[in-house]
Amino acid sequence: MSQATPDLAKPAKPSDTFLPIAGSRRVKDKTATVIFSLCFVLAVIPLVALLYKVIESGLPAVLNPAWWTNSFFLVSPSSMGGGVGHAIYGSLVQAIIAAVISIPLGVAAGIMLVEYPESKLAKPTTFMVDVLAGVPSVVAAIFIFGVWVSVLKFQLSAFAVSLALVLLMLPLIVRSTEEMLKLVPDELREASYALGVPKWKTIVSIVVPTALSGMISGVFLSIARVMGETAPVLILVGYTASFNYSLFEGNMASLPLLIFNQLSNPNEAGQYRIWGAALTLIIIIALANVLATFASKALAPKTK
C-alpha cells in the first residue's frame, strides 16, 4: 500500500486476495490431465500393435523381389513361393480407371460449387456429395451390380469394380477441389477480369493452376483411400491367382481380394501371404500419401 512504485524486476508476491486452489479442485485438474493423456496413449496402442504385427509378419514376403513381380499361378496353396504382382496390377488398374472417370466429373462439379455458387444446382450438389460420402461401399457395390450386371447384362469384371470405386472417389475429389479453389484469393480473379480475360479462361488459366497442387494431392489421397476398399471387389469381380490384363473379361485379383481369398488358406503359406499382401497394400498406400504431400509441395505456386 505504501509502495507507490512497484519494483518491476522482482516478481510480485502472491496476494492474499486470492485463495489457493482447493485440494479437491486441484486433484480433479490433475486427474483430468492424466486421463486426457491416457486417452491418447490408449489410441496409439492398437495402431502400434497393428503396424508392428503387419511389418513383422509381412516383411519376409516383401523382401523377396519375386513377391512384387510373380503371381500365384500354378503355385500350390501350401507353397511359400509366388508373389502378388497380379494383385498389385489389379489394385492399381482398378483405382486408376476409377480416377480417370471421377477426376473430370469431380473437378468440374467442384468448380461449379465454387465459381458458380448462384447456380440452382449448387445446393443440391453439395447435399448429394455429402450423401454420396456417407454411402457405404457395399451399397455402392450392389448398386453397380444392379445396373451393370442385372440391368445392362454385362459380366462381372474389373471395370465394374472401377465403376463402384468412382462412386466412392467422387465425393473425395469434389470436396478437395472445392476446398482448394476456395483458397484461391479473389484478387487473382479480379486482376484477371480487369485485363479483360473472360471468366472461363480465368478459371482455366488462373484459378485452377493456382489450386492445382492441392487438387493433385487430393487425387492421390482418394486413390489411396479406394485402393483398400474390399466390398466392391468381393461383389463385383472374382479372384484369380494369375495375371489378367483384361478390364472387361474374367476375374482379376487385387490386394484386398487376395487377402480375403487367402484368409481361408489353412497352410502356413496362407499366413505368409495375407500379412505380406497387407504390408504391400500399406506400402502402396503410404507411397500414394507421400506422392500427395510431394505434389502439394513441389507443384505449389511459387511466390516471391
Added chain:
Amino acid sequence: MTVHESVDRDADQNTVQSGGLSDGPGLVPDPEKVAKGDLRDAKSSQKADAIFRGVTVAAGAVIVALIGLIAIVLVMQATPSLLANNVNFLTSSEWNTSDPENLQFGILDMFRVTVLSSIFALVLAVPVAIGIATFLVQYAPERLSRSLSALIDLLAAVPSIIYGMWGLIVLGPWLVPLSTWLNENLGWIFLFGDGNVSIAGGGTIFTAGVVLAIMILPIITSMSRETIRQTPSLHQEAALALGATKWEKIRMTCFPYAKSGMIAGSMLALGRALGETVAVLIILRAASAPGTLSLFDGGFTFASKIASGAAEFNHPLPTGAYIAAGLVLFILTFFVNLIARSVSGGKVNG
C-alpha cells in the same frame, strides 16, 4: 455461322495464349482494332463462358442424378423379391434365399447385430476420441500436436480388411480373457450374457465392436479437435480470469462450445460403423441360433450379409433380397448422416 464462331474462338484463344501483354511494337494498341476485337471477344467469350458453365453444372447434375439413380435402382430391384417374400421382411430373422420359389428373408437379426455392434463401438470410441481431441488442442504443445494428429489420422489410412484380419488373428485372442471374465462375473447384465457363439473363438460382436471403435476413432477425433480449437479464446480467458483450473475451463467453455461438433463427428462415425463391411465379415462368426442382445453373439450385419451373399447373386429374386437389405442400410446411413449434417450446421468433413 458456326464457322465464324469457331474462327472467332480460335482468334480469341490466340490473343490470350500469346499473352496479350507481349513485347514488341504492339504495346500501344491501335484503338480501332481494340474496339473491334472487344466486340468480337465479348460475343465469343460470352458463348464460351456459357458453355464452360454448362459443363460444370452438368457435372453437378450427374452427381445429383447418381444419388437418385441409386435409390431408384435399389427400390426397383428389391420390389419383386419383397413381393415374393413369404415371411415379414421387417420382423423375421429368417434368411433363406436358396430357393427362388420360396423366398424367406427378414432383417430383424441383421438389424440387431448392426445396431448393437455400431452402438458398442460408439460407446467405446466417443469418450476416448474426445479425450484425444482435448489432449491435442489443450495439452500437447502446438508442434507436437501436429505430428500426433497425423499419427491419429494414420489410423484412418489403414484399409478395413487389414483391421479385419488383425482383429481375427491378433485382437480376437487377446480379448478372450476379458470377454470370459465379463461373461462370468457380469453375465447377469444382458449385454454380457451367454451368446450364440463360443467366447473362446473370439468371433463375437464384442471383438468386432472393439475393431470398429478403433476404425471410427479418427473421424470423431478430427471433428472434435476442429471445434474445440475454435472455442473463442475470450471465453477461455474469461473462465481462467474467474479462477477456473484448466479442467474447469475445458469443462465450462470448450466442451459446451464444441458439443455440436462432437455430436456431428459421432454421428458420422456411426454412419461409418453401420456400413463397415469386410472387417465385420471377417471377424464375426456365423451364428447357429438367433441372437439375443448379448455382445457375445455372432451373426451378420447388413453389410457383411450382403458381401457374404455375393455368390448367390445369380438369380434376380435372391439378389433382390440382398438388395432390399442394402436399401435398408442405405436409408439407415442416409438418416444418420443427415443428423450429422443438421447438427453441425452443414459443416461436415468425414
